[in-house]
Amino acid sequence: MSRNDTDRPPTLGDLAKAAGVSKGTASNVFNRPDIVRAEVRERVLEVARSINYAGPDPKGRLLGTGRVNAIGVATTEPLAYFFDDPFARILMKGIAEACDAEGLGVSLISASDEADLAWNMHSALVDGFVLFCLTGAQKLIAQSRERRLPFVALDFGDAGDTLSAISIDNIAASRRLARHLLDLGHRRFAVLAMDFDNEGVGRATMAQVEAAIYTTSRDRVIGTFRELEAAGIDTAGVPIFETTGEDATVGAALEEIFATGPAPTALIAQSDRIALLALDWLTARGIAVPGDVSLVGFDGVPEGEASDPPLTTMRQPIAELGRRAVRAIVERPTEIWRETLDTELVVRGSTAPPPPS
Template identity: 60%
Template sequence: MARQAAATTRPIRLADVARAAGVSHGTASNVFGRPEIVRKEVRERVHAAAEKLGYAGPDPKGRLLRAGKVNAIGVATAQPLSYFFEDPFARVVMSGISQACDATGAGISLVSAANQEHLAWNIQSALVDGFIVFCVEGGSRLVELTRERKLPFVALDFAFEDQTVAAIGVDDRAGARLAARHLTGLGHRRFAVLSLPFADDAATGPASQERRRRSIYAGTRDRLLGYFDVVAEHGIDTGSVPVYETLNDERTVRAGLNHLFAQPEPPTALLAMSDRIALAALDWLRERRLSVPSRISVVGFDGVPEGAISIPPLTTVVQPMAEMGRRAARAILEHDGSLPRETMPLELVVRGSTGSV
C-alpha cells in the first residue's frame, strides 16, 4: 500500500507526457524547447497530454545548468536583504550593475542573510554565473564562500591582502586625506570623527585607540588613518580627536552627536565616514539650530545623490559608485579567465556644508 501511495505522488515527467501523447521523448522535449521544428498537430497533442497529466514543463534550472551558463549575476552581502534598498551607496552601485545587465539581457540574484548559516546556503544554492561581493561586513566569509563555488567573483573592496582576490574599489586612505585637508585648509583644528564599524560585534560609542588599532574592517581603519595623516601634519594630537563608532544608521549617529556636543569643547568640523552618516548628522544639527557651516562643518564620503539636495548640500568625497558596479558586472558577464584589481579615482566635491572657522 505504501509503495502504491508513493507511486501516485511521483512528479509527472516529460517521459510520461511523451508516452501519453504517443511521441518520442525527443519530440516531446522539442515541443517545450524548440517548438518551431515540431508540426502544429503534434505540438497540440503533446500540450493536451501535458495539461491532462498536470505537467508544468521542464525544470528551467536543469536546462540552464546543462547549457553551462545561466546569464545571471549574484550580488552578495552578509547584510540583511534590506541593505540593497535602504543604503544609498548600495542603491547607486546596484544601478550600475543593473545597467550592465540590461545591456546584455542578464538577470540579477540578490544573495544575503542575517546570519552565517543562511548566508552559506544562499551562496551555495544561487543559480548564477558569478558573484559581485559587497564587502561592507563579513567580507572574508563572503569571499571564502564564493571561492568554494568555483565561479568568478569580484569584491567591491580592497580589504584583502591576497592579491588573487579580484577587486574594484578606491583608496580609502587617500580619500579621507582629501576630506581632512579641505577642512584644515579652512582653518579647522577641532575635529570629531563619526566612524563606520571597526568590528562585527555591533558595538557603538567612543572608540578606544586599541579598538581602532585592532579594526577588522580595512575601509574603516584606512579612512581613519587618512584623516589622522592630515591632522598630524598640523601638529594636532590624534589621540585628542574623538572617534565615535556608529552602525552607519540614524540611531547611532544621533547618539554619537549627543555625546560629542555634550563635551566642554565640541568640534567645529565633523568627518563622517559615509554620506549616510553625514546626512543624519545634518538633520540632527538642523533640529538643534546649529548652523552649518557657520557653526560646524560636515564632510561625508561616497557621493550619493541625496547629498546634492540636502540642506545644506553636502561636501563629500565622491567615489564612482555606478561605474564600479558596471565594471564589476561586465567582469563577470564577459569573464575570460582573468579578473581585475582596479583602483577607481576619487574626487572631493565642495558644497555648502563646509566653511571657514
C-alpha cells in the same frame, strides 16, 4: 502508482508517456517548438496542462549548457539594504545597466548567518558573483571560492593579490577630505565612523580601529588621522564614534560629542548617509551647519546634493564600480586583477571656516 508516485510532480517522462511521444519530442515542445509539427505541439501542451506539468526544470537545462546568464550580487547585509541605502541603490543601478547590456539577469543573495549564506550562495543559479564587501568579506570570498565561479570583490580589504577586486583608495580619499577642512582653518575634529566589527557601537579607540574587520571603516580613519597628524593635530584628542549608519547610533554619538566640550568645529562622517542623519540631528537642535560646525560625508549620493545645506563630500564612482565588476566577470572570468577608481572632492555648502573663537 504508489503514494510517492502520485505525490511527486510530473516529469518530462510522464508527459511523453501520457502524450504518446518520445521524451525528445516532449522536450522540443518547450525548448525548440519551431521544429515540432503544430498538431503534435498542441497535443503535448494540452496533456501537459491536464497533468499539471509546468515545463522542464531549468536546473536540468543548465547542466547541459553550463551557463545561467545571470550574475549574483552577494552581501551579508539584510536584503532590504539593497533598496534602503542610497549607496547600494546607485551600485545596483550600475550593475543592472551592465547586465542589461550583456543580456544577463541579476540575482540578489543575502544572509548574515554563515550557514544561511553558504546555502544561499551554493544554491544560487548564477555564472559569477559580485561581492558587496561592506561587511563579512571573508565569508563571501570563501563561499565564492567553494562554488568555483568567477567573482569580483568591491573592496580590496586585506586579501593581497589572491582575488579580483575593484575599489577606491579610501586612505588617500580621506586624507583629501581632511585636508579640505584643515585648509579652511579647522583644528577641532570628531569622526562619525561606520562599523569596525560586530561588537557594538559608541566611542572607539585607535586600537579598535586598527583591529577592525571592516577595512573600509578602518582605512578612512587611518587616512583622516594621517592628514591631521601631518598638520600637527594631536589625534589622541579626536573622538571616534562607531555607528551603524542608523539614526539612533548617530544621534547617540552626537549627544556625547556635544555634551563634552570643547565642541568640534568639524565633523567627518564616513558616509553620506551618516552625514545626512547628523545634519538632521544638528538642525533639530539649532546647531548651524556650517556656521557652528562644518560637516563632510563620503560617497556622493544624490541626497547629499539636495540637502540643506548641500553636503560637501568625497564622491566615488558608485555606479561605475558595479558596471566594471559585471564586465570583468563576463570578459575575463579566469584572471586575477585589481583596479582602483578615482574619487572627487565635491565642495558644497556644508563646510566653511570655523566660527571665531
